[in-house]
Every structure is written in structure tokens, then in C-alpha cells.
Amino acid sequence: MDMQSPSYLPENHNQLPELPGVYRYYNAEDKLIYVGKAKNLKKRVSSYFNKNTGINQKTKKMVKEIRKIEITMVNSEFDALLLENNLIKKTQPKYNILLKDDKTYPYLLLTNEHFPRIYSTRRVIPSMGTYFGPFASVKSMNNVLELIHSLFTLRTCRLDLSPEKISASKYKVCLEYHLGNCKGPCEGYQIEKDYLADIELAKNILKGNMGLAKSYFKEKMQESAASLDFEGAQSFKDKFDSLINYHAKSLVINPNTDSLDVFTIVSEEKFAFVNYLRIKNGAITLSKTVELKKKLDESDQELLLTAIVRLRDQFMSDAKEVLVNIDFVESPEGLSLIQPKIGDKRKLIELSLKNALYYKKEKLSFADEGKDKKNRVLLQLKKDLSLSELPNHIECFDNSNIQGTNPVASMVCFKNGIPAKKEYRHYHIKTVVGPDDFASMEEVVFRRYKRLVAEEKPLPKLIVIDGGKGQLSSAVAALRDLELYGKIPIIGIAKRLEEIYSPLDQYPIYIDKKSESLRLIQRIRDEAHRFAITFHRDLRSKGALNSKLLNVEGIGDLTAQKLLKHFKSYKKIEAASKEEIIALIGQGKGLKLWETISQK
Template identity: 35%
Template sequence: MNNNDLREKANNLPQKPGVYIFKDGKGKVLYVGKAIRLKNRVISYFGKPDLARPQITVMMAQAEALDYVIVSSEVEALITENNFIKRFRPKYNIRMRDDKNYLFIKITKEDFPRVTVVRKPSRDGAAYFGPFTNSLYVRETLNIIKKIFPFRTCKESPLKMRPKPCLQFHIERCLGPCVEAVNKEEYRQMIGEVREFLYGRNSHLLKRFHREMQEASIVQNFEKAAFFRDKIKAVEATLERQNVVNVKVISQDILGAAADSRLAVITLFQVRDGKLIGKENFDLVLSETQPLEEIMMAFLDQYYQDASFIPKEILLPFPLNEDELYFVSELIKEKSGTKVEFKLPKIGRYKELVKMATKNAEEYLSKEAKTFTRETEKVSRGLYELGEALGLTALGRIECYDISNISGMQSVGSMVVFKDGVPAKNEYRKFKIKTLSTPNDFAMMEEVLSRRFRALENNDTNFNKKPDLILIDGGKGQLAVASKVLNSLRINVNMASLAKKEEELISFDANGGFYSIKLPRNSEGLYLLQRVRDEAHRFAISYHKNLRSKYLIKSALNEIPGVGPKTKKLLLEHFGNLDNIKESDEEAIIKVIGESKYKLIKEYL
């Protein structure tokens, strides 16, 4: 589709809210945008070039296709745009870098909740705090919380009852819900205090702890009073590290920004109840030099859709488009029920805080830009060297496959995807081997590749993208299997294998014969291949271990006469594993499965 055809399609777009997508000739997404009126917005791309947005001029020179999605409101358009940017990672959009590597502190939703660290929030009813960019800060925060609040750290969900408590209970780092040493209401009250701490409402906690300590002292419960005294000391130590920045007891996010031609940084100061409790730096990837205003709007669109806490005020370093800010505020209100106010401070203490945030952003950018440039150059060099070795000009999508099993048991396959030399983890796939129960890596690889590329032929949405290169973990045998599968399906894809022992790259010559390539040991092309291969190996092993652990528990119970599916399920749900069942007393097991079933299995415990 040429430029005139695109313009004609734009002229026929509806005047409704929606999201538009520009693609290149191969269907790759170049740019995603949102609009209140699709037709007006898209037509503007065919007018006079905007000198302030050079990336759009470059993008339009490559655009050969236009797609769009109609939505019901401006807020839905904002959400859909953000989802598409995360999914397609378009080259010419401003996007938060490594958003999957940001950390969240999660409080699970269960009878006895856990406090854990995750990389991505889910819609599972749990409470999330973040995102945080500094993993060390998150670990330190969890250590502090753990010293103050004795919540459980075991990974079981739901919690299994035990005959004896663990070490954490004995050193007073856990209240012992697994041995019913605490009831559900008391435990949840403590989790509520954890939430208060994470929200930065430490002054409220201190007042409550002082009151609880005094009440315990009055009734001469000195052990309980000492417990709250220690909590008070820990919270006060945390407060000493926080700076008072505002006489008003108010929650604010204070933003600063800096950018060069390829990378931008947004610094966010977190002010809670008038105290500065934290700082985060967020990287945004650029395709060309872009206005700071556009960068800031992209950050607001993306960050506040996932943010766990919404402040009353957001302080900006420079003016932004009022309509765009209105959409963001409406989105925040719809998602969190909180009304937020954007402010542009011009004088006084607030202005100084914004300047401080901007200075932090500039300082962080000066360091981060060097690392970013170095990493980008390494990836680019690796793709170039690999392309030269294999005679390929395009390596935008590399897929790598591996098999994992022990004596044919719980056999699995993995597929990992690297886009432009970077892992695309949302496109990884796992395969549970269905046709074999004996060790045969060649036949297992054949099954995995057959399932994957038949799905491509059937236009399965999970497998509808064709790779530029297939990489197999193995030697000539595994590569021959891959060739056999693709030839049978009449699919033409470049392929190679990487043999571990000599790190030898094997591919096919023009006559269909094997030839090997020995890349230099210090080659960025070899480093890239090793990263892809090792990632496929890691992904396969983690899935295999998961299946194997489940199988071992079930198989052990299967050997006990009288244990059917229903009894097995009850025992696993309540005790978790065979060791816990063996350690439990007679009364606890009878309570779960009844006396008659217990008599059948007791000699095996």
C-alpha cells in the first residue's frame, strides 16, 4: 500500500475514539497512537512534517499499512494504546524500558496472606505496591518489614497445617498460623499494618503501637509491651531516613525529566504524609530526539495505569497539554477511584523540589546513557556478526528450542523468542511431550517443532509469527530433525544449531549439506547465540522441575492402598507433601480423611 492508499484509508476512518496502528510492509508494528477522533488524528500524519517530532517523519516513510480499533471512550483508548505498546513494542513509540524488570511488593489474597516480590501485577485480588526500579531497595524494605511484622514466609498457597512450627516461629519472626498459634483476625490485623507501612503512613502506625504498648503495660503484660516497644524502635529508625519536605500532611509524586537522542529518564520523588520516602528512576527508550513534553505524557500514560498508589497531587516540571492531562486523570479516577490534581509549581519549596527531581534525572541519565549505548552496541554488533556468519540480512526474530527430561519422564520442550537481539518473554512457549515416555531427544524435538509450525500454518494466534532464524540446542542430529519437519510442512525458514562442547555453529549450505562455523571466542555474535541457547535451556529446565515435583508427590501417594483421587486431593490440600503427612499426628490426619481411611494408610506413614 503506497502513501496515497494510506491517505485514502485515513480519509475513510470514523470520527470516533480509537487506537490506530501503522505497520511496515512485513506487518511489523511501527507506531501505535490514540485519538478522540480517529479520522482527524490520522490525517494529520499526511500533512507538513512536524520538525519537533522527527521520528514520525521517518516512521511514515516506512509505513505501508494502517489498522485501527474503535473503542467506547477516551479512557479506553488510553488503556488500549498502552496495552498495544507493551505487546508490540513499536520502534517509534516512547516506551518504558525493561518494564518487566520492575519489581512490585505483593500482599496475597488468602486467609493468611504472604508478602512477596513479583515482576508483574495480576488481576488476582492481591494488593500490589510499586513499581520499584531498585531491587536492592525492595529487598531492604522487605527486611525492615519482616523485623517489624512477623508474617509467614512459606510459599504454600493455601497454607497447609503442620504438626510442628518452623524455626521462624521459634525466633518470633512468624506468628505460626500453620499450627493455629494465631487466629485469622489477628493475622489480618497485622497485614493491615504492613499495608499502612508500605503506603508510608508510619506516623499512624507509631500512634497505634504506642497505644498498644501502654495498654499492655497497664495490665502488666510486659512481654506484649516489649513486643510493641521493639516495633516502635524499628519504625522510628525508618522515619529517621525520611526527610520532611512539606508542612502539609499530603501525598504527592514529584517529577523531573531529562533526555538525549536515544534515552530519557523520569525521576519520581514519592512524598507520603509530607515526608519524602523514596525515589525511583524510570528509563524510556526513544527512536529519535523527542520533546520532553511528549516523553512526559508517554510516562504518565504508562506508569499510572500500573501504579499501586495514586497520590493527591502530581507536580510537573513543565506545562503539558491540558486535554491529554484530563484523559490521564480520568483514567486514574476510573481505575483507582482517586481524583488526582496535576500542578505546575512556579515559586517556593515545591519549585525547588521539582528542580531537585530534574537534577537527579539529569545525573542519572549521564550515567545510564553510557551503559545503554554500550548494551545497544553489543546487541547490534552481535546481530551483525551472526548475520554475516549465516549470510542473513534480517534477524529481527530468533526462536530457540530445547528439550528437558530425565529418562523420558516428565519430558518438556521450550521455545524462547529474541526480538532484535532482546528476549521477548511474553512470546515464550512451553510444550509438554505427549507422544513419548522413553528418552529420545530427536523424536521429542520433532514433536515440538511439528506442533509449533502446524500452528503457524493454521494461523493460531499463539504461533502466528514466522521466525527469521530457528536455533536448535544441539548438533547435526537435532538440526536434521528440524529440517525434516519444516520440509514436510513446506515451510522455508533459516535454521542453525549450536553444539555445546565446542560452541560450534552448524547450518546448511546451498546443496542442503551441513557446514560448521567457528565464531571467535570473543565474538558478540557467539555471545548472542549463547544467551539465546542458555535462555531456552533455563526455560525448559524450570518447566520440567515444576512438573517433576508435582509428579513425585502424587506418585508417592499412589503407592498407598486405599488412597483414591478424592482422599489424595484432601491430603495434598491440607498437608502439602508426604513428609508433612508422615510428621502429623493421628488426630490431625483423622480430622481430614476420617478414621476408616486413616486405618488403611497408617502402616505406610
């Protein structure tokens, strides 16, 4: 941690102060596993270690891992909330609630320069100027930016419009000037004072305050009409109407309503969904729904409070009032949480809740759709191959002996239609001399299922062999030797025509070329091929490196492995200094190796 903090052993938890603050738990590897906040540090931390307290299994598991407790005292519970949020965001401990939202959001930047520009960006560099946002959607941001550019003639160029460069006639007006979108400050056609007056109005709109801009355009419209400049009056009227229409579209409650935040939570067994509405002058300026993954069976109050602090921090909210849909017996000091029962504010809660429920429904239906799709493909495969069981466990074999060297094979495993990478296996061919695909296939299939039978592990529901009838026959021979033929369905997929063969049929099985089931078999075959080729490439590379080293007098297998493990590649060994090599393998061997390398 960057901060110097008092630390305690778990058994000394009763020595903690009875003050507000943040506590941090570390495991045996001195890794931070949990950050928490407390109104009273001693009471809160002690509750984890009090055996009479009915804590859940997940929390008990975490408590068993705690080896050290660090604390930071703060002035209030609200300060503890903010510090907790910053620490979680920075360190992402194992047992803290996860807010599933890894997107970067767009901002509008008002630059800190002569004749400031307003443009969108996802990078926040405070020295560049003032940032407005972040916006939950690019569309809503573009709507605001479009409104501002329709109301004011702001420059979009990147020129340095310092008074010295303008007076030195460094620039010429561009097309934007001729189109009427810019008043040509680059050539001195617009003074900075007038430009900054427009910027001040634009800044108020970005803050959600439409009143000043409305008054300005209304006043200008009346002035133009009074001086009989009807064309100018119409232009100001159009801009005034644009502001009114924009505000009316986003207005949901009384425009005199102060700025406030609305948060609602919908909870499931393992997840919760929180919607956030930001309201300014009666208009929704932001709507965002996030998903939180529960870690320690946290209460809805705890989950919602976490989301409130993180989202307000992320979207830079300073609203004094926060509306929520669940009851907090006591609001944290410094944060006013209100659960409205009637009126406009209750309608906002209902609107926010509607968004949270819709997000939850979409998430769950998307997850179900994914499950249905997997089952649909497997059901189709079962039908296409006339299998008696759903092939929810498929294993596929492939050989690789490029240029006749390092003959190897691979086996990949798919469960429920997706790769089960922990089950993947590599095989060195042991009993076959030379490149013999058929004998190699028979060997690896025999070794794989002899082992599964011996270890009493579940057998696959389908075996796929990458190759035609020859390789398939070899695999069948291995299954016969193990008395497994007929108990596990087996097919081969020929490389050239993508045809599927069964041992029982002379002709290929017909499967529609556009079928999802054929695509699944092809995907499994391609994965087996990739896995075998990667293994083969690694072996050849390793062999080449070893042979270079073993050619040096005094360098044996163990020394070669030690060098490669340390330097990672032969190229890095060549680039190493004499001292580095000698320090690793000793004076005699090191000197011989260095002399051999330096002579090349």
C-alpha cells in the same frame, strides 16, 4: 489486532471522525508500524498527510510506508492515552517511542489464604492475593519486608493452615516459634482473628500509611505501662520507635501532603531521560529513572506524557496529582499536570531533576568510557606492532580441513575493535588438492584482496593470519602477486605459544602476555577459528545427509536438497509418513525412498 476496528486507506484520511481515540498505521506487509492517540482523530491523522505541514524527515519516511489506517474511538483523551500505552506495550511498533527498561521488578505478595503470608516475588498471578509494588530496587523492598517482620510475628512457612488441618493436629511448631518469630498458628496457639489484625496493620504500612500502625503501638505501649507490664511496654516502644525511624528516614516534605507523582525530563538529541518519584505521606516510596529513545523527533511534552502513562501503569499509581518540570499548555483530560514554581513541591521537582541529570551523566560517561577503551586498545596495538596507522579495520584468516575433508577457510573482520559480522566470509578451497594449509592460505588471501581491489573497496589496516611463519609466508606470497605487500601490515599468530610473527623478523614480536592488544588479537583469531569450524561442521553434516539420500535409487541432488529443506534433518525424513514424502517428491521417488527407509 484482537479488536474489530474501522479501517481506512491513507487517501481517505478526511473521512475519520472528529472524536477522541487511537489510530494505528500498517505497512504493505500488514505489519503495525505506529500507534498514536488523538483528541480529534480526523485532525491528528490528517496532519501526517497534509503536504503543507512541516513534518521532519523521519515522519515523512514513516508516512511513505503507511498502507492502512485503523482507529478505535474512546470516551476521552485520557482513555486514548491508556489504550495507546497498552497497544504499544503489547505490539512495540517500529516508529513508537521506546522506553528502555526490560527489567522485571519485585513485588511483595500478601497471599489469599488462611493465616496469609507476605513474601517477595517477580511473578504476578492475581488469584494468589494482593500485590504491593513493584519496587524499583530489591534493597528498598527488603527494607520494608524487614520492618514488617520486626513489627509483627507473621509466619514464613508454606503449610496449608486450614481450620480442619489445624484441629486434626497435622503440624508441629518449627524453630521460628521457639525463636519468637511466629506464634504457632499451625498448632492453634494463635487464633486467626488476632493474626489478621496484624496483617491489617502490615497492609497499611505496605500502602505507605504509617498512622494506623503508630497509633496501635503507642496505645499498646501505654496499656502495658498502665498494667505495670514494663517488659511488654518496652517491646511496644521499640516497635513504635522502629516505625518512627523508618518514616523519618524517607520523609522529604510535610507528612500531611497527599499522595503525588513527580516526573522530570532531561532531553538529548536522540534520547531523553525521565525520573519518577512516588510520594506517599511526605515520603519517597519509589525512585526510578528510565531512558527513552526518540523515533520521530518527538517533543519533550510528548516524551514525558508517554513516560508518565507507562510508569504510572507499570508501578500501579493512582495519585491524583502529577508534578512536572516542563509546561503543558493543556493537561490531557483526566490527568492533572502541574509545574510548581515555589515551596515543597518545587523542591521535589529539583530532587527528581537531580536524579535524571545524574542518570544522564552516568549513561553518557559510560558510553564515552566504552569508546575510549576501544581507542586505547587500538592505540596500544598500533604501538606494539609499530604500525603507521590506527588498526581500526582488521581482517583475520583461518583454515579448517579436519580429517582431510571439505577444506575451507574463513575470514573475519573487526572494525573499531568489535566484530563487523556483515563482512565475514567463508571460502571453499578451489585450487588446492588435499589438505595443504600453506597453499590454501595463499589461495584465500589472494581471492579476498583481488576482489577488494577490483571492487575498489577499502583495504584493511592490518591482516592477521592464524598460524606460524609457514602460513604467514603463504599469505605474503599472495600479497606480492597482487602488488599489495608493504601496503598492508600483516602478522601471524602461532597456535602453540601465542607468539606474534612479522614477515620482516626472524624472531617473534614481544608483546606483554597481559596486554589488552594481545587479547584483542587472540579474540580475533578465536573468532576466525570458530567461524571456520562452524562452516566445516555444517559442510560435513550436509555431506553426510546428502550421501544417505543419494544412495537411494532415483534421488538426485535437487530432490535431496528439496527433502532437506522441507524436513530439516535426515532423522525427520525417517520419521515422516509415506503420504508426506510422496506429496513432496512424487509417487515414484517417494515410494522408493519410503521403502528404503522402512527397511532399516
